[in-house]
Amino acid sequence: MLEIRNMNYQIPKDRLILENLNLTVWPGEFLGLLGKNGAGKTTFLDLVMGLRPVTSGQIIFQGHDPQFLPQSVAEDLVFLSQDIKLPRSMSIQEYLDYMSFFYRNYDHDKEQELLDYFEMSPKSKIGSLSTGQQKKAQIVSGLCTNAKLMIIDEITAVLDPESRLKFFTILEKLHRKRTQSLILATNIAEDLVGRVDRVLFLDHGKASYHESSEVHNIFKLGDVA
C-alpha cells in the first residue's frame, strides 16, 4: 500500500526533521502516529500526501510518487486534517456533493447514515457550525469515499467525547473489515491504545515502532499521557 524507504526530510536552510525513515503500511493496517509537539507528524503526513518533496529517499503509494499520482490512484487516498478549512458559505450537503465528484467509489447511502449518526443536518451552513462540527462534516466526507488509505491528522482533538467515541467506533469497524488502511496522527495517546496495530513514534527526527499497549511508556509518564 504505502512504502517509505530511507526517507530524509530537511526544511530548506534549516534542521533535519525526519531522518532515515523506513515504513511499510500493509493493506488493512491501522497505524498510529505519535510524537511531541513539533516532532514532525504533520510534516510526515504532508510528505506522504505529496505536498512536499522529500530531501532524499522514496515514498511510494500504490507504485507511484505521491507528488505525481494519476487521478485513478489519487482517489484511493483521502486526507482529513485539522488544517483544512471548509468553505463557510457552503451547506454540508453542498460540500459533500462537491467532494463526491472526485471519488468514484463514493457511497451516497452511507452519507445519510453517517449524518444521522453524527446528528448533523445536511442543510446547515458550514460557517454556522462550530469547529468540532465542521470536522465531523469532513469526517463524513472522508468515510464515504471508501478510499484505500485514510490519513487522519489530529482531527480528533476538537471532537467532544461522544463524537470521538462514535468516530473511533467506525474506525474500529473499518479496521476489522481490513478493506482500508488507516494512519492516525494524534496527541492523545489514549486514542491509540488497543486500537492500532502499531505506533510510529517520532522523536528528534528518528522513528521508532511500538505496540499500542506500550503507548503510555513512550513518553515515560506512566498512566498519564
Place this chain on the structure above:
Amino acid sequence: MKLILHHLTSEYKIHAKVMWFTLVILLAICYALSIDASKVDSVQIIWYSLVAGMVTSSAYKKDFSLKYYTAMPIPRDQLILIIVLGRVLYFIPGAVTLTVYYSALPRDPLFNHSWPLLMITYFIGISIFNAIQVLGDIENPRIESVPGRFESFLMFFKKIGINYILGSSLLVGGFILIKSSVEVLGLHFINNQFLIILYGGAVLTFLMYRCHHIFLNEHLSYWSWKKDGALATLLIAASIFPAIAFKQKAANFAYNHGPTPYFQAVDEIDQLKLRRIDTKIHDINAKNELGYTPILVAVRNGDLDSFITLKSMGASLTGDEIASASPLDPKKFKEKYNSLKLAILSNNPKMLETILQQELYGQGHNLDALHFAAHNCKAAVIPTLIEFGFNPNQALENGQSSLFYATQTNCYSAVLELALHGADVKLKDKSGKEPKDYTKSFQMHHVLKRFESKKMQQNRLPASTNLANPHLKR
C-alpha cells in the same frame, strides 16, 4: 473539463452573493457618475471594474485554505488552474460592467473597440493577477523557518514584490520587446491588441508553470541570494529606471509612431529634419494607426512651426480629416475628432486661430466646439473661439451650453472665461437645471453665484480679452 466546470459551479455557489452585490454596486457607481450612461468617464469604468474584482478576490484570500484543495485527488497542474479560475469569477461583475458601458469605452489600439478582443484582454490581465496571488498562496503556508528579520523581509519582498513586479515587468517590458521586434521585422499588420493577447497568454502560461514548479519544490519559496537576488536586481534595474526615464517614449513607442519619418520629426519638433524628408519617397499625408496624418499631429501638439513647414511641403488639411484622440488623453468627448477639435485640445490659441483661418468648416458646423473646449478644460482657446463667432450660450440637444460642461468637469478657468465672455449662468437645460446644479464644489457655486449679480454682468469683458493667458496677443 468536467472537473473544471464542477469546481467553477461550486465556487459560483460559494461566492454568488458577493458577486451579485459587487455588480449592483459597480453599476450604481457608474450610473451615479453622470446623468446617462453614454457620458460616464471611460477611464473610471475600467478602473472601477478592475478594482472591484481585485478587492473582492483579495478579501477571499482570508478564507483560503490551500490544504482544502491539495487534499483533493486532483493533479497538481489542474489544481492550480482551478484555483486561478475560481478567482476569475470575482471579475465577472467587472466584465458585465464593461459590457454595459461598452459604448463609453475608448476606441484606440490598446483597448480596441471590438468587444471580443476587449474581453479576451481583460480576462488575460485578471488571470495574470490571480496567478500571481495563487503563487503567493502556494509559497506562504510552506515557510516554516525564517533565519532572521532581514531575510524575513526579503522573503516577503519576494512573495509580494517580485511576483507582482515580475508579472507587470514581463508584461510591459516584454510587450515593448516584442513590439520592437515587430518594427524591425516590418510585421506592421500585427495589431497591438493581438500582441497584448498573445504576450499576455505567454506570461500567464509562465506564471502557471512557476506555480506548478513551486508547488513541487518548496525550496523555491525561500530566499536565495544567488537566484532571487540576481533576479530582483535585474527587475529593479529593468523596470523602474526605464519606466521613469523613458515613460513618454515608451508610451509613444507602444502606440505606433507612424509609417513615415514625418511623425518622428514632428514629435521631435525638428524643422530641419522635417525639411530633409523627400516627399517623393514618403507620402506626407499617410496616416498612422490612430488615424493621424503628420500635420494633424502638429495640430494636436500645438506646434505651429511644424504645421507651417508641413503645409509648405504640401501636406493637405481639409475639414474631413478624422482621427481618434491620443490614447494618452484622459478625457474623451466624442469618438471622432477633426482638425478643429485637435487644435482645441492643443490649448494653443495661435494654432486654433490658424485652423479657423483656413475656413475649412462652413456655418452650422462644429457647434459643439465651445462645449468640447469646456469639457476638456482648455480655457486658453475659449476667447479665440468666441472671437471667431462661436456662441457661449449655444445649446446642444440636451439644452446645455458650454458652461454646463465646464461646470461638470470642475474647470474653474473655463467657467471664468465663459462667464466673463457672456455665458449665461442662469440658463436652464431640458431637465430644468442650471449649471450650478451639476457641481457639488463649494468654490464653483461661489464663482457662479458671483456672476449672477448684475454688477458682474456689467463688468464682463469684451471677447478680445484673454484672461487665461493675458500675455498672448490677439
